Amino acid sequence: MGSMAPPKLTPLTRHLFSSFLSFYAVTCWALGTISGIEAWTRLKYGEESKLSLQELLNCCDRNPKNDDDKYVDKYQFYSSSSLDAFLWIESNGIQLEKDYKWEGELGASTVKKMKWNGIKLDSHENISTDEESLLIALNKGPVVGAILFDKGGLLSLDKKDIWDGIPCIPAPDGKYKYHVGVFSGYGTTDSGKKIYWFQSSWGSRWGESGYGRILRKSSYNSKNTPPADLICKTRIPGTIHKVVNGKIQRANNYSDVDEEKKPQVIKDYLEPAIGNYNYNSGTHLILESVEKVLYQKTSLVEKYDFMFNAKAPDNNMRKFKAQIIKIKEGYVVIKYEEVKVV
Incomplete structure (x- = not known):
């Protein structure tokens, strides 16, 4: 079963300009997707590939700034979803951070140079949020997903807490809000509660060095459950191809087997x-x-x-x-x- 020490991924907070970047800048959808893809790239190629968060935020063609249901913060960053991020990267690829550096605020969308470097996805896979499916997926690698958000509960989670979503209340519009991050592992506490490890972008002061414990459904009391789905929109990248000097290095699909x-x-x-x-x-x-x-x-x-x-x-x-x-x-x-x- 999963280790009780949270698996270490690339920090989601490397672009921090405030203590809780994605609470104020609503960029969790982009940060979580980038971190998940970086982790899978490391699993595939055995090397670090820091991808450009700035390019994704600047150029995602599903920019919802004019959508009344979306939120734009003081840095002009906007709320969106990990699905939008995956679809944009599948269509356009994403550059390395060293070539498209972080600026701290929304910039103009730009066209890639002919000889760009980064990665390209051919697809993504939606993972069912039932416990068995998530555990199978987590045995192979991290899963990008969203958890039920509550400013007074989830945001203040410390290393001793387990988030079960039960104190969560809806926003003024009556809808429940979700926070995107990366499920990185699972385990069982000393008291016997089954949990997932979830990496957030809220800095090392949140949870246990940036990782929180999320209660698995099998450990819920049937008489005391969250008011909405605790976990949703879980997905992983499909085949990851390197792009070197503008040329896609196709991953071998072994189609030569008759x-x-x-x-x-x-x-x-x-x-x-x-x-x-x-x-x-x-x-x-x-x-x-x-x-x-x-x-x-x-x-x-x-x-x-x-x-x-x-x-x-x-x-x-x-x-x-x-x-x-x-x-x-x-x-x-x-x-x-x-x-x-x-």
């Missing part, structure tokens, strides 16, 4: 990895060591059913049946169950 050979490739690479897995409790497992042959998301591969033998909790070999239910670059999710001997 369709008719894929079941055999899966058998050769997947089943040995499964055999090394110690099956305790649960219904899903995630494998990392087979991404080079299982990247491409095809119906032939994704619906591949198979049987395998592996150690059960009693250390005896048991037979399991399984199905690949999700294939993404870098990991494979398998649903399995023990075959009962009659």
